[in-house]
Amino acid sequence: MEDDAPMDFGESNKDIEVAPALIAVHPNQESVAVAVGSDLRVFDVHGDCAISLVDDSSKGSLHKDSIRAIRYGASGKLLVSAGDDKLVKIWSTESWRCVSTVCSEKRVTAVAITNDGLYVCFADKFGVVWVVDLDGTDGQAVAKKKAAQLLSHYCSIITSLEFSPDGKFIVSADRDFKIRVTVFPNKPLDGAHEIQSFCLGHTEFVSCLAFVCTLEYPQGFLVSGGGDSTVRLWDIYSGSLLDTYEVGGKAGLLESNGREEECCSVITDLCTNQDGTLVAVAVQGLQEIILLKCSLSARSISLAKVVPIGGETFIPTRLEVSFSTGLLWMVTGVSNLRGFEYPSLARVRVISGLKSNADFLQNEPFVLEDNEIPGGRKLLEKLQGSISFDEKVFMAAAEALKTAMSNLLIKKQYSVEKREFRKKTRNDRKIKQ
Amino acid sequence: MLENKANPTFSKSTGLPRKRFYRARAHSNPLSDSHFPIPISPHHVDYSLHYPQFFPSSDQVHSTKKVEFADIGCGFGGLLISLSTLFPESLMIGMELRDKVTEYVKERISALRVANPGQYQNISVVRTNSMKYIPNYFEKGQLSKMFFLFPDPHFKEKNHRRRVISLHLLDEYAYVLGVGGIIYTITDVEELGDWMKACLESHPMFEALTVEELEADPVVKLLSSATEEGQKVARNGGQTFQAVYRRIQPSS
Numbered sequence: 001m002e003d004d005a006p007m008d009f010g011e012s013n014k015d016i017e018v019a020p021a022l023i024a025v026h027p028n029q030e031s032v033a034v035a036v037g038s039d040l041r042v043f044d045v046h047g048d049c050a051i052s053l054v055d056d057s058s059k060g061s062l063h064k065d066s067i068r069a070i071r072y073g074a075s076g077k078l079l080v081s082a083g084d085d086k087l088v089k090i091w092s093t094e095s096w097r098c099v100s101t102v103c104s105e106k107r108v109t110a111v112a113i114t115n116d117g118l119y120v121c122f123a124d125k126f127g128v129v130w131v132v133d134l135d136g137t138d139g140q141a142v143a144k145k146k147a148a149q150l151l152s153h154y155c156s157i158i159t160s161l162e163f164s165p166d167g168k169f170i171v172s173a174d175r176d177f178k179i180r181v182t183v184f185p186n187k188p189l190d191g192a193h194e195i196q197s198f199c200l201g202h203t204e205f206v207s208c209l210a211f212v213c214t215l216e217y218p219q220g221f222l223v224s225g226g227g228d229s230t231v232r233l234w235d236i237y238s239g240s241l242l243d244t245y246e247v248g249g250k251a252g253l254l255e256s257n258g259r260e261e262e263c264c265s266v267i268t269d270l271c272t273n274q275d276g277t278l279v280a281v282a283v284q285g286l287q288e289i290i291l292l293k294c295s296l297s298a299r300s301i302s303l304a305k306v307v308p309i310g311g312e313t314f315i316p317t318r319l320e321v322s323f324s325t326g327l328l329w330m331v332t333g334v335s336n337l338r339g340f341e342y343p344s345l346a347r348v349r350v351i352s353g354l355k356s357n358a359d360f361l362q363n364e365p366f367v368l369e370d371n372e373i374p375g376g377r378k379l380l381e382k383l384q385g386s387i388s389f390d391e392k393v394f395m396a397a398a399e400a401l402k403t404a405m406s407n408l409l410i411k412k413q414y415s416v417e418k419r420e421f422r423k424k425t426r427n428d429r430k431i432k433q
Numbered sequence: 434m435l436e437n438k439a440n441p442t443f444s445k446s447t448g449l450p451r452k453r454f455y456r457a458r459a460h461s462n463p464l465s466d467s468h469f470p471i472p473i474s475p476h477h478v479d480y481s482l483h484y485p486q487f488f489p490s491s492d493q494v495h496s497t498k499k500v501e502f503a504d505i506g507c508g509f510g511g512l513l514i515s516l517s518t519l520f521p522e523s524l525m526i527g528m529e530l531r532d533k534v535t536e537y538v539k540e541r542i543s544a545l546r547v548a549n550p551g552q553y554q555n556i557s558v559v560r561t562n563s564m565k566y567i568p569n570y571f572e573k574g575q576l577s578k579m580f581f582l583f584p585d586p587h588f589k590e591k592n593h594r595r596r597v598i599s600l601h602l603l604d605e606y607a608y609v610l611g612v613g614g615i616i617y618t619i620t621d622v623e624e625l626g627d628w629m630k631a632c633l634e635s636h637p638m639f640e641a642l643t644v645e646e647l648e649a650d651p652v653v654k655l656l657s658s659a660t661e662e663g664q665k666v667a668r669n670g671g672q673t674f675q676a677v678y679r680r681i682q683p684s685s
């Protein structure tokens with residue numbers, strides 16, 4: 001892959017890789033997890049206390065490199081974390097012990113758990129999706145599990161992984177503008193070979209996926225966000241594009257001072273609420289949440305409201321709606337931030353009023369004050385690691401994340417001469433000479 | 434002298450492009466990022482550019498006529514040209530990653546069209562990385578034949594993932610092939626022949642053609658004789674290994 005290429009042509013000052021802060025919320029909001037860098041922090045909202053995770057299989061830190069994905073299972077019994085240290089850790093949310101550690105060959109970029117909680121799937125940087133059978137993980141002994149190959153995108157970073165609401169399909173998105181919908185087989189360890197459809201329409205990398213489903217449409221429709229500044233609605237059975245919402249016009253507020261070539265703002269994350277009427281969208285560089293109204297009968301998505309996030313420069317990196325409370329949990333932050341007192345930053349904010357369409361119409365969504373958040377200051381202290389922040393850190397973090405994301409997912413364009421030079425200095429040729 | 438100066442890359446006697454002016458590397462890295470245009474989806478491919486006689490204007494592109502055969506890694510296009518007259522009503526496309534080779538095939542087809550009016554209208558070529566972009570060109574079940582003739586063997590184990598036939602890529606080929614569609618593979622490298630056969634054999638959506646079916650299929654004979662690579666192998670008295678499989682409905 002291009003990662004192997006020598007970086008000796010004006011790329012020597014390559015930034016240390018930074019990873020965005022992540023957030024995951026228990027389906028009944030019993031606990032909230034935040035990952036920043038290699039640090040995984042969990043707060044028990046129900047018991048109003050900070051959790052310390054126990055992992056008998058490793059000494060010292062739980063993860064040794066940046067965590068890239070965290071996720072609760074649909075039943076809330078499991079939490080999965082994985083990332084650049086090529087380890088997938090499966091935690092029991094009852095004992096808060098690591099019940100299984102799976103080794104990956106490559107860095108992990110996304111995880112998903114089947115709706116029945118029987119299998120964990122994870123995707124790596126080389127485009128392969130792996131599946132692990134959870135049978136035998138009883139929450140007591142630490143099991144060493146081996147993963148089997150499920151499917152593969154040909155050598156493309158997989159950015160997001162989702163199961164359809166009925167569990168029939170696994171959907172994977174990649175950096176080559178593709179969304180693949182694959183039938184999830186009865187025997188997943190033998191691989192998933194039957195492709196239902198490809199959802200093609202994004203003109204840049206696809207960054208995030210979510211399902212909207214309602215009582216009338218229990219099979220669900222897919223929404224996706226991408227580097228092309230669009231949110232798109234898909235029918236996964238046929239792969240047809242139903243509607244597109246372009247954020248482009250609204251975005252670029254922060255960098256409006258002069259840099260026109262970067263007007264395209266990446267959709268960093270999106271999530272849907274319980275009754276399938278709203279899609280919350282986070283956009284790179286935007287200090288607000290865009291709420292889209294989703295009408296499945298009309299097959300359309302349209303702007304419902306923009307919720308500004310006041311206070312410090314808070315540009316969310318990840319979102320998650322708690323279905324039970326209708327709270328939208330947001331996090332911003334970054335690991336390995338250079339030049340500041342604190343190497344990592346994590347800040348959690350919450351927006352209320354997304355439970356259902358009726359809720360949304362009656363109660364204007366607004367950003368909760370820190371003391372109104374479930375768990376209050378204690379939760380923030382645990383998940384953020386700190387209460388007060390230097391305003392400058394937020395700007396630096398947003399800038400660092402933007403660079404990291406485009407380095408990772410946007411294809412480099414080389415001039416003809418530069419490409420020739422790179423060909424001449426290929427690693428494999430050096431060895432021959 | 435003057436004629437020669439006018440266009441030396443075309444043969445004076447046949448009007449066809451001369452291969453020596455389209456020298457290309459034997460290999461191309463399928464893993465590297467592509468720098469050529471890629472259609473966003475199959476609807477975005479303008480077939481009026483490829484088959485002007487079948488699609489007189491670009492508005493008719495969405496007509497019922499669709500590409501049926503794909504020659505993956507078509508090389509210098511020998512198979513396409515043989516198939517063109519054998520199936521004059523079927524549209525077929527060659528896909529090739531190497532730029533110069535694609536240029537040669539393009540010139541070759543347009544020269545053939547000029548020399549044989551009314552013929553060779555059903556073949557064309559695109560430069561693309563078929564390992565990455567097959568779904569950008571074809572809809573589900575659109576193809577009835579796919580060809581993988583003399584693909585790059587990639588001997589080193591480290592490079593096996595660069596092979597054009599693999600269990601995972603067969604998922605995508607099974608997606609673009611209709612049920613009953615046939616995949617043809619042939620190679621002169623025994624190790625690769627075994628690999629391709631093993632991949633197809635273990636894939637739940639493909640089954641081997643019987644000996645009778647292979648004998649009855651006129652295309653099978655072309656595999657070793659029509660392409661430039663095949664002719665080279667035959668010239669050197671080499672052995673070939675073929676695997677021909679049919680796309681089936683998986684048992685669920």
